[in-house]
Amino acid sequence: MENATAPTKNVNSKQNSARRHRFWKEFFTYFYMAILAIIIIYPVLITFITAFKDANVSAFVLDFGGKWTLANFKDLFTTTLYGSWYLNTMVISISCMVIQVIVVTLAGYVYSRYRFAGKKFSLTFFIVIQMVPTMAALTAYYVLANMLNALDHYWFLTAIYIGGGIPQNTWLMKGYFDNVPYDLDESAKLDGAGNFKIFWSIVLPLVKPMIAVQALWAFMSPVQDYLMAKFLLTSESHYTVAVGLQTFINNAQNQQVVLFSAGAILVALPIACLFFYLQRFFVSGLLAGGSKG
Amino acid sequence: MQKKDAKKAQRLSIIPGLGQFYNGQTIKGVLFIIILLAFVAEFALVGVSAFANLFTLGSVSMEDNSLFMMIYGTLQILLTIVFLVFWIANMYDAKHVAQLINNGKKVSHTFKELGANLLDGGFAYLLTTPAYFLMIFTIVFPVLVTLLMAFTNYDFAHIPPAMLLDWIGFKNFTSMFFLSSYRATFNAVFGWTVIWTVCATTLQIIIGIATAVIANQNFIKGKRLFGVIFLLPWAIPAFVSIMSFSNIFNDSAGAINVQVIGLWNTLVPFAHIAPIHWMTDTFWTKVAIIMIQGWLGFPYIYVMITGILQAIPEDLYEAATLDGATVMQKFNKITLPTIFAIAAPIFVTQYTFNFNNFSMIYLFNQGGPGDVGANAGGTDILISWIYKLTTGTSPQYSLAAAVTLIISVLVIGISLIVFKKTHAFEMGD
Numbered sequence: 001m002e003n004a005t006a007p008t009k010n011v012n013s014k015q016n017s018a019r020r021h022r023f024w025k026e027f028f029t030y031f032y033m034a035i036l037a038i039i040i041i042y043p044v045l046i047t048f049i050t051a052f053k054d055a056n057v058s059a060f061v062l063d064f065g066g067k068w069t070l071a072n073f074k075d076l077f078t079t080t081l082y083g084s085w086y087l088n089t090m091v092i093s094i095s096c097m098v099i100q101v102i103v104v105t106l107a108g109y110v111y112s113r114y115r116f117a118g119k120k121f122s123l124t125f126f127i128v129i130q131m132v133p134t135m136a137a138l139t140a141y142y143v144l145a146n147m148l149n150a151l152d153h154y155w156f157l158t159a160i161y162i163g164g165g166i167p168q169n170t171w172l173m174k175g176y177f178d179n180v181p182y183d184l185d186e187s188a189k190l191d192g193a194g195n196f197k198i199f200w201s202i203v204l205p206l207v208k209p210m211i212a213v214q215a216l217w218a219f220m221s222p223v224q225d226y227l228m229a230k231f232l233l234t235s236e237s238h239y240t241v242a243v244g245l246q247t248f249i250n251n252a253q254n255q256q257v258v259l260f261s262a263g264a265i266l267v268a269l270p271i272a273c274l275f276f277y278l279q280r281f282f283v284s285g286l287l288a289g290g291s292k293g
Numbered sequence: 294m295q296k297k298d299a300k301k302a303q304r305l306s307i308i309p310g311l312g313q314f315y316n317g318q319t320i321k322g323v324l325f326i327i328i329l330l331a332f333v334a335e336f337a338l339v340g341v342s343a344f345a346n347l348f349t350l351g352s353v354s355m356e357d358n359s360l361f362m363m364i365y366g367t368l369q370i371l372l373t374i375v376f377l378v379f380w381i382a383n384m385y386d387a388k389h390v391a392q393l394i395n396n397g398k399k400v401s402h403t404f405k406e407l408g409a410n411l412l413d414g415g416f417a418y419l420l421t422t423p424a425y426f427l428m429i430f431t432i433v434f435p436v437l438v439t440l441l442m443a444f445t446n447y448d449f450a451h452i453p454p455a456m457l458l459d460w461i462g463f464k465n466f467t468s469m470f471f472l473s474s475y476r477a478t479f480n481a482v483f484g485w486t487v488i489w490t491v492c493a494t495t496l497q498i499i500i501g502i503a504t505a506v507i508a509n510q511n512f513i514k515g516k517r518l519f520g521v522i523f524l525l526p527w528a529i530p531a532f533v534s535i536m537s538f539s540n541i542f543n544d545s546a547g548a549i550n551v552q553v554i555g556l557w558n559t560l561v562p563f564a565h566i567a568p569i570h571w572m573t574d575t576f577w578t579k580v581a582i583i584m585i586q587g588w589l590g591f592p593y594i595y596v597m598i599t600g601i602l603q604a605i606p607e608d609l610y611e612a613a614t615l616d617g618a619t620v621m622q623k624f625n626k627i628t629l630p631t632i633f634a635i636a637a638p639i640f641v642t643q644y645t646f647n648f649n650n651f652s653m654i655y656l657f658n659q660g661g662p663g664d665v666g667a668n669a670g671g672t673d674i675l676i677s678w679i680y681k682l683t684t685g686t687s688p689q690y691s692l693a694a695a696v697t698l699i700i701s702v703l704v705i706g707i708s709l710i711v712f713k714k715t716h717a718f719e720m721g722d
Contacts, residue, residue: 026512029510029512030513032504032507033504033507033508033513033519036500036504036523037519039588040523040525040526041522041525043534043537043538043541043548043588044525044534044537046537046541046548058546059546059547059551059552060540060541060543060546060547060548061547061548061551061552062552102423103423103424103427104424106421106423106424107420107421107423107424109420110416110417110420110421111421114416114417116417116418117389118382119417122421122425128705129428129432131645131704131705131708131709132432132701132705137432137435137436137439137697138439138676138680138683138693138697139439139679139683139690139694139697140434140435140436140438140439140442140694141435142683142684142690143360143364143442143690144435144438147364159427159430160431162427162431163428163430163431164431164432166424166427166428167428167432170424195416220530223530224530224531224532224652226651226652226655227652227680231680231683231684242530245532245536246532246536246656249536255540260536261537264533264536264537267530267533268529268530271530272525272528272529275524275528276521276528
């Protein structure tokens with residue numbers, strides 16, 4: 001009798017410990033994820049709801065009480081230069097996006113598909129240039145802008161953004177073109193298609209997702225940048241959103257946190273939406289680029 | 294057909310065009326000779342004096358603008374390099390074409406053929422030219438100017454054209470390392486830059502890997518929702534988040550002091566915490582900046598690692614389980630090595646990014662509080678110090694250029710070593 005029950009008991013306790021083990025594993029997993037989620041959402045939510053608060057809030061905290069209003073958004077466009085900042089940012093970002101995407105797509109295609117004299121040498125040039133942070137020339141930009149009378153002008157700033165993004169993005173683009181099978185080119189060539197036709201109607205349609213990602217990044221880098229814009233734009237009406245928003249909060253005596261929050265939402269919301277829409281493409285693109293070079 | 298001597302063609306092309314004539318490519322030869330003549334003329338008319346001016350940086354103040362001389366001199370250097378590249382390519386071309394003729398291949402003689410050849414064989418050069426043009430003028434040229442500037446005495450006391458600039462050799466560098474006032478500032482700023490880079494990036498990587506490993510378990514429900522939440526800090530523009538945090542950490546009105554510490558004190562009254570001076574105490578600003586960078590930077594790592602984890606074959610873990618491996622053993626022997634093998638270059642770019650993360654430092658507390666001399670605040674890193682040296686009331690351009698050079702050499706050197714070690718840039722054609 002005893003001999004018969006002993007093994008069953010053993011199995012039972014083993015099952016129990018496995019169940020307990022699983023419980024704690026799930027408990028800690030969800031606990032970690034919940035805490036992390038709270039830490040992420042808390043500051044985002046504070047900024048979000050402050051945008052709808054009355055102008056004389058006393059503290060920058062999470063508080064659902066009090067009066068809710070849309071007046072801040074109206075004030076943003078009537079009493080501050082936010083409208084021009086937004087427009088300036090769009091002009092710079094869109095020019096940067098269009099030009100950089102064209103240049104990078106062409107160069108990436110060539111490096112993926114062609115063998116030509118000096119290819120290895122110029123690829124090495126790309127790699128070294130890629131490591132030079134654009135900021136390495138900070139002082140020179142300032143002096144050059146002064147000399148060319150380009151201080152406070154957009155073309156100079158935009159050119160720097162475009163040039164700065166080219167090396168790295170060309171690499172990523174090359175990696176993505178490499179994934180398009182060469183057989184496609186070969187068969188098109190046999191059918192008598194020229195260089196341009198192969199590029200335009202065979203290969204290009206297949207890399208559309210990556211082009212969308214490149215466009216997002218090229219668009220984002222001017223929006224995200226504070227340093228160059230602050231450095232090279234001097235009059236307040238020429239600021240970009242990043243530089244402009246900072247003027248709302250950099251004066252400790254007169255912080256306009258509600259205006260800041262409203263302005264922050266208007267710039268962060270569309271960008272976050274684009275980000276989530278394009279996210280699945282750029283994760284695979286980045287991984288391909290990161291592991292293959 | 295008569296055999297061509299490839300070596301002779303190449304030797305003849307020491308004067309561009311001659312080798313092409315020898316190969317019978319008259320039009321190409323004429324074009325190349327025109328390029329040669331144009332460069333020689335430019336060099337004789339402008340180049341020589343540009344180089345001379347670059348050497349002397351001018352002799353009469355108000356008349357000679359040293360800064361312009363330096364910039365034109367740099368342009369002349371670039372132009373000369375471009376010509377040298379053309380010169381070498383021209384010799385290579387002469388040899389190559391001669392070999393083609395010997396092998397019985399057709400080469401282009403007329404204008405029409407040359408044009409077609411350029412569109413076909415030259416397609417590659419045509420399409421990469423814009424990229425090179427932009428990179429040379431927005432990266433290479435400014436970097437060269439910075440390089441030269443670091444060896445001059447360009448500062449608030451020497452502003453052209455009223456004053457002349459002079460070459461002063463390594464004085465900017467030596468004063469940074471040996472002059473007591475600058476050395477103290479440089480050491481303080483550099484030390485904090487290294488601490489900041491290591492702590493913030495490592496924190497980012499640890500949270501990123503932990504979150505990826507934990508959130509990738511099969512039993513989890515609501516993966517999509519958590520996925521969106523965890524990506525939020527990456528999706529929101531960093532400058533918006535940093536400025537929000539700068540409000541949230543405000544000493545008197547910020548959410549951390551008012552709400553979080555308030556909540557803690559009501560929940561755990563026996564462990565009372567006083568409000569923390571996040572913005573006015575250098576130590577606490579540093580703590581805050583590192584924590585915020587962990588918040589901002591972990592999603593990128595998390596996404597990358599998740600992608601890598603999903604590519605690890607499941608049977609690897611099953612085999613390890615059958616062999617009696619514990620969870621920790623599986624993590625240490627399978628998960629971590631795979632992650633590091635693939636993601637090492639990504640980690641390095643994160644370190645170099647934070648090394649120059651101007652926005653985080655400047656937008657949170659403008660490099661303050663405190664003062665470590667020479668315009669630098671208590672939490673300034675090298676890049677924000679450069680910004681202050683250049684835009685301050687008494688700008689120190691050449692010193693800023695010298696600091697910039699040091700940063701670049703460090704960043705490029707470390708990247709090169711690691712990329713080489715991890716073979717991230719193996720160039721398969």
